[in-house]
Amino acid sequence: MTVKIVSYDDGTAPLMGSQMMYDQVMGSTSGQELIGGRPVSSVSDTNISHTFTVVGLRFNMPIPAAPTGKSVTVEATFVPTTVGTFTWQCYAPCGAGINGMGGAMSTMKWMEGKIKVTA
Numbered sequence: 001m002t003v004k005i006v007s008y009d010d011g012t013a014p015l016m017g018s019q020m021m022y023d024q025v026m027g028s029t030s031g032q033e034l035i036g037g038r039p040v041s042s043v044s045d046t047n048i049s050h051t052f053t054v055v056g057l058r059f060n061m062p063i064p065a066a067p068t069g070k071s072v073t074v075e076a077t078f079v080p081t082t083v084g085t086f087t088w089q090c091y092a093p094c095g096a097g098i099n100g101m102g103g104a105m106s107t108m109k110w111m112e113g114k115i116k117v118t119a
Helices: 017-023
Strands: 002-007 033-035 038-040 048-055 059-064 072-077 086-089 114-119
Touching: 002 048, 017 048, 017 059, 033 059, 038 072, 059 072
Parallel strands: none
Antiparallel strands: 002 072, 033 038, 033 072, 048 059, 048 086, 086 114
């Protein structure tokens, strides 16, 4: 399965504490993702805008902030080892509230949603 994300968000949501692990690419077939076609295994925690994380599939894509007025394309391939419906979520504190985890972060289909894996 290939996940391709085009982000226009030029804001950052630096990771802190237990979120620091989400600066690493996890679960992709190569251990890397492509950012604008360039392979990387992590994104600086201070340059992260979002993550696309599926804990149930042990998959994480850190999404860097886009250049102002432009977009950034991030792509990764992984092979799911189980079928089912899984929740994806952004683990970068890009939402409202004192810890950045409110508002859009807790709104289904904004910064979290479902992914269905079939055989």
